[in-house]
Amino acid sequence: MGRLIGYARVSTRVQDTDRQVKDLIAAGVRRDDVYVDHGISGGLSRRPQFDRALEALHEADTLVVTTLDRLGRSTANMLTLADTFRGQDINLRVLNLGGGNVDTGTPMGSMVFTVMAALAQMELEIKRERVNDSNTKRRAAGMDLGGRRETFSDSQISNARRLIEQGQPASHVARDLGMSRATLYRRINNLEARDWLATHPVPIPSPLQDVADPGPSEPVSVSPADQ
Known part of the structure; x- marks a missing residue:
């Protein structure tokens, strides 16, 4: 019987892998055989600890992951x-797949893994489609998408x-511009x-022009009664 090699991963460094590690150990993986990647996305091709886990696997061994x-x-x-x-006579065991423990070392486990992998990908595509649809509707409504607004010359x-x-x-032209x-x-x-x-420049009056010219002063006549 081969060894159990465990692998855990979190996408950000603030997330905790303790729960995954505990589940792997509870499934029979030795602590020294658990490899953990911190702050690594599953979409990245380079995952140092995952690569080490693969190197540690030999014929009849099993790679164990939580999900x-x-x-x-x-x-x-x-x-x-x-x-x-x-092809290398290595098994894959997923502790929580479809609500159960799936081991590709069995015919049923291999079939379930294939189906569940396809369903997981479909779920991811549905989520991505929903996000894109939401962004399209918000853009059409002139709403901020949360990022830096695009400037137009x-x-x-x-x-x-x-x-x-x-x-x-106009709606088509605006849509093509993304507004x-x-x-x-x-x-x-x-x-x-x-x-x-x-x-059409607007003339700005000079401050001196704002004061009306009173013109020459006229002599004031004084009547005898005023004297």
């Missing part, structure tokens, strides 16, 4: 890894105004106002 996503985020990569293990706004004047729907129609019209109005002021 499927500890291996990575791509179904293709996970299935390729499982196929590689089968006067030339881009002028081109957009020209396209609208040529008959293209709402209301925002586009506001930018066009601001640009037109600046253009008008540039060609």
Whole structure:
């Protein structure tokens, strides 16, 4: 019977792997045979401790992880890894997969792993699609997506105004720019106002011109009664 090699991973350094390590040890993995990556995303190809865990595996050994996503985020990569293990007579055991303990060393476990890996990838794609759909709706409504707002030059706004004047729907032009129609019209109005002021300068009166010239003073006649 081969050894059990455990692997744990967290995506950020502030997360704790203690729970994963405890579960691996409870499953029979020796503490010295547990490899942990801190602050490493599953999407990265380079995971130092994961690579060390793979190097420690030999024929008849079993790699043990707590959940499927500890291996990575791509179904293709996970299935390729499982196929590689089968070719080397190495087993893969997931402690919590589909609510149970799955070991690819058994025919049923191998089938369940393939199905659950595909479902995990599908769930990830659904989440990504929801995020993209939400961002599209927020962008169409002119809402801030939380990141740095994109700036547009006067030339881009002028081109957009020209396209609208040529008959293209304003909503389509705004969508191509990544802004709402209301925002586009506001930018066009601001640009037109600046253009008008540039060609129609407003005269600024001199402070001396603000005081009316009273003209020459007239002599005041005094009647005899006033004397």
